Amino acid sequence: MPMFDNPFDPKRRLTSGCPCGQHRSAEEHDNALRLQAQEVLPSEDKRYENVVAGTVLRAMFPKDSARRAFLKSVGASTALAAISQFFPLSTATEVFAQAKPIEKKDLKVGFIPITCATPIIMAHPLGFYTKHGLNVEVIKTAGWAVIRDKTLNKEYDAAHMLSPMPLAITLGAGATAQAYTAPAIENINGQAITLSLKHKDKRDPKSWKGFKFAVPFDYSMHNYLLRYYLAEHGLDPDTDVQIRAVPPPEMVANLRADNIDGFLGPDPMNQRAVFDNVGFIHLLSKEIWDGHPCCAFAASQEFVKTAPGTYASLLKSIIDATAFASKPGNRKQIAEAIAPANYINQPVTVLEQILTGTYADGLGTVKKDAKRVDFDPFPYESFAIWILTQMKRWGQIKGDVKYADVAKQVFLATDTTRLMKEVGLTPPASPTKSFSVMGKVFDPSKPDAYLKSFKISKAS
Amino acid sequence: MAINNAMSISFRASIVSILILVIFLVAWHIATSGTGAVQQMDPEYAKLMGLNATQGKSAMPGPLQVGATLWQHLTNPFYDNGPNDKGLGIQLAYSIARVGMGYLLAVLVAIPLGFLIGMSQLMSRALDPFIQVLKPISPLAWMPLALYTIKDSSLSAIFVIFICSVWPMLINTAFGVASVRKEWLNVARTLEVGAFKRAFTVILPAAAPTILTGMRISIGIAWLVIVAAEMLVGGTGIGYFVWNEWNNLSITNVINAILVIGIVGMILDQILARAAKLVTYPE
Numbered sequence: 217m218p219m220f221d222n223p224f225d226p227k228r229r230l231t232s233g234c235p236c237g238q239h240r241s242a243e244e245h246d247n248a249l250r251l252q253a254q255e256v257l258p259s260e261d262k263r264y265e266n267v268v269a270g271t272v273l274r275a276m277f278p279k280d281s282a283r284r285a286f287l288k289s290v291g292a293s294t295a296l297a298a299i300s301q302f303f304p305l306s307t308a309t310e311v312f313a314q315a316k317p318i319e320k321k322d323l324k325v326g327f328i329p330i331t332c333a334t335p336i337i338m339a340h341p342l343g344f345y346t347k348h349g350l351n352v353e354v355i356k357t358a359g360w361a362v363i364r365d366k367t368l369n370k371e372y373d374a375a376h377m378l379s380p381m382p383l384a385i386t387l388g389a390g391a392t393a394q395a396y397t398a399p400a401i402e403n404i405n406g407q408a409i410t411l412s413l414k415h416k417d418k419r420d421p422k423s424w425k426g427f428k429f430a431v432p433f434d435y436s437m438h439n440y441l442l443r444y445y446l447a448e449h450g451l452d453p454d455t456d457v458q459i460r461a462v463p464p465p466e467m468v469a470n471l472r473a474d475n476i477d478g479f480l481g482p483d484p485m486n487q488r489a490v491f492d493n494v495g496f497i498h499l500l501s502k503e504i505w506d507g508h509p510c511c512a513f514a515a516s517q518e519f520v521k522t523a524p525g526t527y528a529s530l531l532k533s534i535i536d537a538t539a540f541a542s543k544p545g546n547r548k549q550i551a552e553a554i555a556p557a558n559y560i561n562q563p564v565t566v567l568e569q570i571l572t573g574t575y576a577d578g579l580g581t582v583k584k585d586a587k588r589v590d591f592d593p594f595p596y597e598s599f600a601i602w603i604l605t606q607m608k609r610w611g612q613i614k615g616d617v618k619y620a621d622v623a624k625q626v627f628l629a630t631d632t633t634r635l636m637k638e639v640g641l642t643p644p645a646s647p648t649k650s651f652s653v654m655g656k657v658f659d660p661s662k663p664d665a666y667l668k669s670f671k672i673s674k675a676s
Numbered sequence: 677m678a679i680n681n682a683m684s685i686s687f688r689a690s691i692v693s694i695l696i697l698v699i700f701l702v703a704w705h706i707a708t709s710g711t712g713a714v715q716q717m718d719p720e721y722a723k724l725m726g727l728n729a730t731q732g733k734s735a736m737p738g739p740l741q742v743g744a745t746l747w748q749h750l751t752n753p754f755y756d757n758g759p760n761d762k763g764l765g766i767q768l769a770y771s772i773a774r775v776g777m778g779y780l781l782a783v784l785v786a787i788p789l790g791f792l793i794g795m796s797q798l799m800s801r802a803l804d805p806f807i808q809v810l811k812p813i814s815p816l817a818w819m820p821l822a823l824y825t826i827k828d829s830s831l832s833a834i835f836v837i838f839i840c841s842v843w844p845m846l847i848n849t850a851f852g853v854a855s856v857r858k859e860w861l862n863v864a865r866t867l868e869v870g871a872f873k874r875a876f877t878v879i880l881p882a883a884a885p886t887i888l889t890g891m892r893i894s895i896g897i898a899w900l901v902i903v904a905a906e907m908l909v910g911g912t913g914i915g916y917f918v919w920n921e922w923n924n925l926s927i928t929n930v931i932n933a934i935l936v937i938g939i940v941g942m943i944l945d946q947i948l949a950r951a952a953k954l955v956t957y958p959e
Contacts, residue, residue, distance in 0.1 A: 329923055356760040358910035358919060369827040465923040491726040492735065492925065558761035561924040569724055576724040580717055
């Protein structure tokens with residue numbers, strides 16, 4: 217996983233999602249990476265050091281090729297010495313890894329029982345919260361609107377939210393405006409388009425006119441990905457099909473009752489629909505955009521400011537849990553830990569299929585895709601900018617949006633940005649990376665041009 | 677002879693009830709024990725699929741399954757595995773506590789207000805439009821407003837119970853007070869009884885049967901509302917239990933919960949029915 221890799225190794229790619237050109241195929245590349253990742257993480261301190269150093273290097277060399285050229289020419293140790301002259305890496309690492317006094321030990325974190333929240337949930341039974349000195353109660357919540365309300369009410373100290381939600385709450389779209397932050401992304405990929413079994417011969421999206429789809433929430437990656445997918449196939453998501461918000465637990469029941477023809481929803485709903493012989497998986501969301509963010513761990517900026525020690529410990533627990541979850545060998549153990557009624561409350565085999573990526577697709581085949589769901593906590597600001605362009609595209613926010621500002625304010629690109637300021641340095645331009653969605657490249661520095669390039673859009 | 681007839685009626689009624697139950701259970705068992713079509717699939721695929729696909733088992737559970745799970749719940753009602761998984765007994769206790777508080781609040785508001793409306797034509801006419809407009813509003817419609825203003829999910833649930841169960845009591849109290857027999861009021865006036873004493877010794881006992889009927893209707897509504905409110909808000913309670921099991925598409929547990937909800941509702945109703953019997957008087 218890129219965030220924890222050794223940043224001083226020139227052969228390593230630091231930004232995820234772009235092929236480094238050193239391997240013959242994407243699969244070989246992934247395999248090689250997996251092997252390398254396993255040998256590099258000896259201890260927790262090394263992990264934090266890599267996080268800090270990684271951020272610094274990423275900030276200094278936004279283009280990965282430049283970083284690699286630099287490292288190849290001077291070597292890792294010289295690079296480390298050179299950078300340490302300007303930025304004391306060891307101090308920053310110490311400050312980050314240092315246990316600041318915890319102001320509030322007993323915390324309540326809300327979650328929705330879907331596999332996106334795996335790091336938040338598994339940190340409880342697998343002991344990550346207690347390891348960092350916190351006594352956290354993870355509380356199952358009825359729906360996204362309730363989780364939003366309870367976090368705004370301060371009934372929860374932090375919560376599992378959809379990535380667009382902290383942005384929407386900060387902008388005041390669909391809720392009272394309150395400054396929110398998303399310092400960590402819970403998972404990438406992990407969703408799918410599932411259709412009712414009666415449509416198994418209707419796999420071409422062009423024949424989907426008049427269909428009724430469900431998404432978990434209006435401000436969700438699911439909504440934006442579904443709309444993007446439909447628009448790319450020439451369907452207008454507002455006039456040619458019906459998209460409605462349905463809470464994830466009710467999606468399978470609605471599919472069975474024929475209320476909806478399909479949904480783009482979070483796991484375990486997709487796999488559960490297959491398990492109960494109600495639907496089949498048409499497309500994994502990673503085939504729309506590989507590496508898309510889904511859910512985030514969100515806290516109000518007030519919490520971050522008034523309880524920084526608690527916040528740092530909480531974030532560390534989540535980062536630890538995410539690192540543990542990103543290793544494929546741990547997935548089975550995690551599936552067993554989060555299956556009971558106290559957590560996700562689903563049969564273990566359903567969760568195993570999702571987390572290990574070996575699954576039944578509903579049409580008779582067993583498919584294998586290890587990256588079906590993955591865990592990478594870094595909140596790239598380019599993610600936030602893409603989300604904002606789509607919110608504007610579909611009319612959820614109007615007027616001029618200062619994309620980069622909002623993204624920077626909400627998607628806290630790691631604690632080290634703050635730490636850099638504390639040490640007296642001006643942080644460089646926010647770490648962003650360009651990626652492509654369904655083959656179309658997104659350049660985060662040109663959001664307006666990207667928005668204008670769509671035929672089907674409601675942006676004025 | 678009369679006693680014999682009475683006994684044979686209730687005896688015969690219970691026989692018919694049991695017969696209906698047995699027929700229903702048998703029909704349910706037959707309906708859910710059949711197997712549907714099973715497609716051919718290779719064994720590795722079959723391992724990953726549920727029983728509906730591999731064995732054609734019906735998605736709806738049969739009475740034996742439901743009975744077995746119900747027994748499990750009843751024999752271990754107070755387990756606590758964490759904030760999201762508690763025994764049936766604990767969840768019921770939470771729900772009953774919430775209902776109790778909301779209902780008590782409603783009683784404290786409805787009966788005095790009902791007296792006022794019953795005794796004064798002016799107040800009755802003046803408050804009538806408000807009552808008529810607020811009465812039909814569903815608890816689910818109140819919930820978002822309550823959460824938004826009260827900002828606390830437990831208090832919001834109690835408020836919603838209050839606002840929905842206050843109307844039957846209010847209207848019945850007003851009606852009961854307004855229809856106290858004029859002769860009794862005249863006697864009270866002749867005896868020069870003070871207003872307060874008159875309210876407590878003449879009007880209250882006279883209106884008591886009607887008031888208790890109103891209370892009985894209200895407790896039914898309050899119990900109905902708490903299940904809906906807890907499904908929306910979550911956390912603890914029998915409504916949350918239903919929602920949690922719904923997440924897992926465990927129809928067996930949902931049916932169990934429904935049965936338990938029905939039985940507790942019946943018990944609450946019976947308590948008030950007994951209370952009503954205590955205050956009835958022959959006309």
